[in-house]
Amino acid sequence: MDERDNDTCQFCYDRVIFRCTPCKITLCKDCVAVHIKMNSGDSHKIVLFEDIREETTRQLLTRGIVTSGFDSLNDVSYKENGMLYVCSEKYKTIKLLNLSGRNITSFDASKNPLCVTSTSNGVLYTEFGIRAVMFYSKGRIQHLFSTGDWQPQGIITSQTGNILLTLRRKSQAKLVTYRPHGYINSEIQFHNKEQLFSDPWYIVESPRGNICVSDQGRNAVICVSSNGELIFQYSRKGSSFYPRGVCADATSHFVVADPWNNKLHYISACGELICYLQYDAMDSPMSISTVTDKPNCFLICEVSGLIYDIEM
Structure with a gap:
């Protein structure tokens, strides 16, 4: 672009x-x-x-469509070599699929999974009602580390190999960076002595190292630096906005899924709306994952259960 x-x-x-x-x-x-x-x-x-x-919409190229076998999809994470993990809020099963829709492997979580993120040798995930980070690899499920009395929601791995989590406890919420075995590296919770987050979910780290979070409680996307400095807060004043999945492109711009308005918001690295993005037959995009081995390509899972392989 x-x-x-x-x-x-x-x-x-x-x-x-x-x-x-x-x-x-x-x-x-x-x-x-x-x-x-x-x-x-x-x-x-x-x-x-x-x-x-705000009136500009760009058309994206659909490279392929994957049928997950689920409905109510809530997260997708690209692994490598044309494989992806996917989960639904209605089912315990987490699947590893290829881009043809073939089920490579699957396993059952204890409860319904919330978010997933691929690693080099497996998948990290969070579950509803489970205050811990879980890890699956080679047929084995491992309780990686506890999050105390905080419910983990969104999860990704950072460029440095750390684990980023959005956490919620009653009226409090925060973004925490953990080292791989559970030691807290940093916590981001406040801005000007006020709660920065309300109900944070999906996370992405841009190539610049900034962290962008979709906050369903604030109906906003919040971007912070790695040391917690607020970079921008993006919301749609005067109109509805329900941000869910978020990812970053190679220029550190962000793509945000807004399923209830059936939109993809393309936001600059400083929080300005560039345009809306559209692809054929788009229907409630929920989560977005960068295809790491194909520049400018993304996977977008829809609530219906379809996963679109998209090129910018």
């Missing part, structure tokens, strides 16, 4: 604020007068770029 056309002024490459619609030029606040002066003989209409951008 052409990042410059979407995010930066076409004169100075500063952040876009305005657009001249007749000239099809994106502008920062300082370059509006420059543009008009340079093209004084033309007619101009300067509008807020956000107003134009």
